[in-house]
């Protein structure tokens with residue numbers, strides 16, 4: 001140890017002082033994963049339908065069924081049906097009848113539709129009203145695209161209205177031309193004023209029989225203006241996270257609630273009226289308007305590698321609420337067909353347009369390949385003999401046919417225990433590229449386990465920390481996650497990907513907490529945990545260093561990391577203070593040979609229990625300053641803070 005006059009940095013201020021630092025720490029560096037921090041997307045908490053998916057109408061194709069149980073805690077919500085979110089409208093003196101039909105639907109995947117018979121016109125006929133997801137949020141000055149499929153012998157008009165209670169916010173007439181095949185009609189609506197309580201009405205003023213299906217309303221301003229697009233504020237918020245990869249469609253939703261609920265990608269692509277809707281394991285409906293194609297498109301749009309996770313030939317062990325005992329298996333003689341679907345998925349992403357599935361991708365609007373590199377097989381499954389048999393078969397066949405794809409295995413729902421051990425044994429036996437670990441833990445657990453990966457073997461499969469979070473959305477939780485992320489970076493040679501889970505939650509429809517981003521129909525509320533994920537995803541490198549940041553005793557400081565980015569020749573130093581006292585960190589930049597000593601210093605701090613809420617969406621203090629630093633300097637970390645120094 002020796003004393004040296006260096007610069008001390010206090011909340012962005014550089015002070016000259018005498019501090020002690022050591023030369024006994026070992027300076028070393030290693031390459032780390034350039035895609036360490038990503039996102040985990042699952043249609044849970046109304047993340048897709050009623051959330052990221054831009055569709056504003058609920059139950060647009062009348063497919064809800066009584067077996068979709070929305071809220072297990074509230075039995076009055078049970079018993080959804082084709083008419084959920086719909087109301088029958090009848091003007092004064094009109095007589096109408098409404099029924100749910102299934103003969104000659106638009107497509108066999110979309111079997112239910114409404115037959116409306118206007119028997120006596122009365123004042124203005126009859127029709128239907130949709131209430132959206134707890135009322136529709138519309139903005140003045142924005143336009144909305146309405147569409148509907150109709151089959152009728154009747155010629156006449158159709159009135160489309162946006163309403164708020166009894167007030168008409170916008171009205172359009174569409175001429176219908178007596179077409180006895182299903183025909184799509186469209187118009188645009190612009191509301192008189194903004195509302196979060198709007199409804200959509202489809203009115204049939206003339207006598208006649210009308211078959212009605214796929215009634216839809218989208219904002220024109222979707223994310224990147226795409227048709228069948230995403231809700232812009234939510235998509236922007238995910239984009240701003242800069243995830244380097246995105247996992248989808250789950251989670252448990254991927255392997256599903258029993259065999260017939262496994263997520264089959266082919267059912268989710270193509271024209272939306274031909275997709276197969278399904279209940280999800282979270283007990284509500286998925287329209288699959290966001291299907292595999294949209295997931296790949298979104299990944300491309302936000303610059304994230306796509307990471308689909310498919311079932312390993314078995315359903316979720318919690319199927320039918322059988323608490324860990326409900327794993328159902330695809331019969332052996334059906335496994336070839338199942339695996340063929342996986343080959344086809346890879347062809348859909350990577351095949352050229354002369355291939356069958358590459359051509360379908362082009363038909364769906366994306367002629368260039370999506371360039372899929374990663375595939376997860378299984379989701380925290382119980383490692384039963386049946387699972388292992390199917391997993392091995394899938395890995396062997398995929399490796400033979402598509403050796404370029406990085407395959408990821410699974411290791412149960414916890415950070416240790418029987419499935420964890422067995423999952424790792426199986427992963428080593430099959431030599432998959434990485435193993436998906438999952439854990440939701442106390443924040444303190446993260447601090448107690450900062451060094452978890454230091455001793456992981458450096459040969460064999462790598463780690464994908466596919467689902468992780470500390471249990472809570474306070475700044476204390478986020479700080480512990482930040483400290484842990486520093487150590488994931490330090491072990492970024494073996495931990496190649498990590499995704500906080502779950503990503504999204506609608507404040508009125510939560511099945512799983514905590515989450516990274518909350519929202520309601522009007523606004524988006526990123527959590528303090530989001531702030532941490534964003535900081536680590538945006539300040540990333542491809543090489544991690546030790547021996548750069550030391551504590552007051554001159555030891556390598558925990559809860560810190562230093563990464564460099566060879567492409568942009570940048571240095572990122574991250575330091576987390578999880579205590580209520582200031583902490584001093586000594587920094588020695590000399591081994592990094594910084595070309596530029598101008599540092600940008602970002603400090604985020606807050607009360608231990610700070611939490612972003614709709615009432616207080618910005619509960620943290622943030623400062624960004626820039627200073628010239630010397631090769632060695634010290635830095636005072638404020639209580640409960642994260643400091644990032646960028647050169």
Ligand code: AHR
Nearest residue numbers: 250251252253501502512
């Ligand atoms: O992230 C929520 C759920 O947690 C996932 O669906 C599942 O994989 C895990 O149990």
